[in-house]
Amino acid sequence: MTTTIRILDADEARAAIPDLCETLSDCINGGASLGFMLPFQPQDGAGYWRDIARGIGEGGIVLAVAEVDERVVGTVQVGLASKPNQPHRGDLMKLLVHRSARGLGLARKLMEAVEAEAARRGRTLLVLDTATGSDAEAIYPRFGWERVGVIPDYALWPDGGFCGTTLFYKRIA
Numbered sequence: 001m002t003t004t005i006r007i008l009d010a011d012e013a014r015a016a017i018p019d020l021c022e023t024l025s026d027c028i029n030g031g032a033s034l035g036f037m038l039p040f041q042p043q044d045g046a047g048y049w050r051d052i053a054r055g056i057g058e059g060g061i062v063l064a065v066a067e068v069d070e071r072v073v074g075t076v077q078v079g080l081a082s083k084p085n086q087p088h089r090g091d092l093m094k095l096l097v098h099r100s101a102r103g104l105g106l107a108r109k110l111m112e113a114v115e116a117e118a119a120r121r122g123r124t125l126l127v128l129d130t131a132t133g134s135d136a137e138a139i140y141p142r143f144g145w146e147r148v149g150v151i152p153d154y155a156l157w158p159d160g161g162f163c164g165t166t167l168f169y170k171r172i173a
């Protein structure tokens, strides 16, 4: 088994859309609160990933992927804040690992790669929010992220019902 972590440019991201759709769909169908509702099929994510590829081309998004035997099975992104008073900040989003590839350390490697690239682009502070009570909420502190607090009833689980969101930040200077 060969594992690779890469930062993708816009054309590489477009080429990876089928795999990215598969991973996103697998996570949503596994119960992750990611901005979408069930039912959700892989092709339902194509428009979302095309927008992300466009954002990469415009310089506003850093996208990292994890490949196992040349198939993308994990991803994470940082949105580079564009406000004039936040040139140092980024939003970490969509840390996803396909259920078939969990527990291999891919999330840790993805986070290290995207944080290093965000730092290379001059970002020193990252923020994220994640569903309260999710596996991900338990994992971010292991990657050095500081928990800020919870906003109750922030979003819906994919099958309905309110879920809170937990806010985190990390300095990456």
Ligand SMILES: CC(C)(COP(=O)(O)OP(=O)(O)OC[C@H]1O[C@@H](n2cnc3c(N)ncnc32)[C@H](O)[C@@H]1OP(=O)(O)O)[C@@H](O)C(=O)NCCC(=O)NCCS
Binding pocket: 027, 032, 033, 093, 094, 095, 096, 097, 098, 101, 102, 103, 104, 105, 106, 107, 108, 109, 129, 130, 131, 134, 135, 136, 138, 139, 142
């Ligand atoms: C969260 C997620 C990305 C983790 O992916 P993964 O590749 O299995 O994670 P890793 O193998 O890199 O494990 C990372 C660390 O978390 C720990 N960990 C893994 N699963 C865990 C769990 N369910 N509960 C607590 N800790 C866990 C590992 O032991 C590891 O710790 P270490 O590096 O200190 O030894 C994956 O479960 C996922 O895609 N979930 C659904 C999508 C989601 O909710 N994303 C968050 C969006 S904000």
